[in-house]
Amino acid sequence: MDKNNIKVRVAPSPTGAFHVGNAQSALYNWLFARKNGGEFYLRIEDTDVERSTKESERGIMEALAWLDLNPDPLKAELRLGIRDGIIHQSQRKSRYHGELERLISSGKAFWCNHTKEELEAEKKRQESQKEPPRHLCNHKHRHHKTVFPATSPENKDWIIRLNVEHESDRKIIFNDVIRGPIEFEARLLGDISIARSLDSPLYNFAVVVDDSDMEISYVIRGEDHISNTPKQILIYEALELSIPMFAHLPLILGPDKSKLSKRHGGTSTADYQKDYLPAALLNFLGGLSYTFSKEIISKEEMVQEFDLAKVHKSGAVFDIKKLNWLNSQYVKMLTPDELRTATGISQIPDAAVPLITERLEKLSEAGEYGYLWEEPEYDVSLLLWKTSSFESVKKALDEVKVIVAGYDFKNGKEKFRKALDSLGEKTGDRGLVYWPLRVALSGKQKSPDPVDIAFVIGKEKTLERIDTALKK
Structure with a gap:
């Protein structure tokens, strides 16, 4: 594989939300492409018509844009089912149809008409003999090299399978870039199903045709696709196409070590x-x-x-x-403007930004600091410190107000805090000074240091909020 012509892809199905596992796969594909001067493509695997939705497709595009993992546009001359520079499997039926016809005509694929009951009986027999489940078709010769019309009633409920040698001792070995050599026995794969009809390819067939047409050089995907790889290699060989390199990423796990769900x-x-x-x-x-x-x-x-x-x-x-x-x-690391944009709260004043960003883990928590730009609302009972009375709280707040009114905020926080500490020593209880002030300024039981709040909202607002508390 030409390392100077790296092409990778991420290929989600628009049947639900864009999973964080897809996001990680997109990131590693993007990193690999950018590191090697290659191309990073997006393919929408929307052949499941019943479950695929435009809303889910928009979600995929929005997620990649939000993460700034924007795919490179595919070139229109590659005869792909392209819309807005992105390949859509739903627009490539004629391409799959032609390749399926080619395989059947050459005898490399065939129509299988075993009933569901026969397939289930075969599966149970294999389970009883502790063999891997697979279909070993003995009807291959009946429709050898026969290509039915896609709409023919003859092939209703039939399936197209790849012709795999059952008695072969061949081992399919591929060198996984992450995991090293991985080996499968071809005979244990059975006759692989590749399409429901000429116009309805199954996953393993469609992705091989797509990846070849897109000139994908490295297929980087989750380890849950390892078992698909030998099947896809057989399809590549049957179609006489170049086989890409494979790399299978580890799964993301939940706390119980099972696959994240x-x-x-x-x-x-x-x-x-x-x-x-x-x-x-x-x-x-x-x-x-x-x-x-x-x-x-x-x-x-x-x-x-x-x-x-x-x-x-x-x-x-x-x-x-x-x-x-x-x-x-x-x-x-956010600037004031970046914080306002990220949180969607335009009222956040510049002075409040350090106080918020120092404490914020989640962006949605920024609203909890609304008292830094809006008047807080609270019940008067919240002003009470432990077993204190309203009279003692009022007296303490009156004395705090005197300190605030006579203090020049340009002199900084430390001298202001020392003045409040001195008042606390005088009253014999620092909590009786700081607790009512905290509530008056924030309306909350838990908040940053009330001195920090005062210096964010300023002297005038601090006095106004103390007055509001005294009037409650």
Whole structure:
């Protein structure tokens, strides 16, 4: 394979949300292409008409755009089913039809008319003999090199199979870039089903034709496709096409070490767009199955370090705590404008940004700091400190108000805090000073240091909120 002509692809089905596993696969394909000066393509595998939706396809496009993993446009002259520079399997039926006819005419594929009952009986017999389930067709000769019309009632409920030698001792060996040599016995694959009809190809056949037409040089995908690879190699050979290199990525696991699924919580990129920055999610997904030189790493830095052969072989647990931590580190780097854009909260004042970003793990939590730009609402009972009375709270707030009114905020926080500490010593309880002030300024039991809040909202607002509390 010409390393100077690297072409890779990500090929999701628009039958649901774009899974984080798809996102990781897209990232590694993108990194490999960019590292080697190659092309990164997108293919929409939408042959499942009943389950495929335009909404899901839009979700795929939006996810890749959000992650900034935009695919390279396919060239129209490649005679593919292209729309907007992207290949769609649903627009390539004539292409599959022609290749299926070619295989059948050459005797490399055939129509199989075994009934469901016969296939089930064969499967049970193989299970009882502890053999791998596969179909060994003894009807091959009946329709040898016969090409039925796609609409013929004769082939209703039939299936097209690849003609595989049952008695062959051949071993199918491919050198996985990540895992090394992987071996399968051809005879244990049986006669592989490749299409329901001339106009309805099955997965393994369609992807071989597609990858060949797209000139894909490296097929980089999840390890759950390893068992498909020997079947696809046989199809490549039958069609007399060049076989690409294969690399199978480890699966992303849930906390129980099983494949990540909806029962573990969020599994689609859409589940994370509200709370996480795309750079943080990419950093997290990149580091799940690869060891980079540092924990916080940009996409561009990943490109420089990425080596496909060094991707981990074992699955990695999706650790939400690690993702939260990474996101918090990226949030700290945001400018005021970037924070406002990321959170969708245009009212955040510049002065509040350090106070928020220092504490934020998820973007949706920014709204909890609304008291930094809006007047807080709270019940008067919240002002009470432990067993204190309203009278003692009012007295403390009156004295705090005097300190605020007489203090020049240009002198900084420390002198202001010392003045409040002195008042706390005078009253014999610092909590009686700081608790009502915290509530008056934030309306919450838990908040940043009230001194920090005061310096964000300013002297005038601080006095106004103390007055509001005193009037409750």
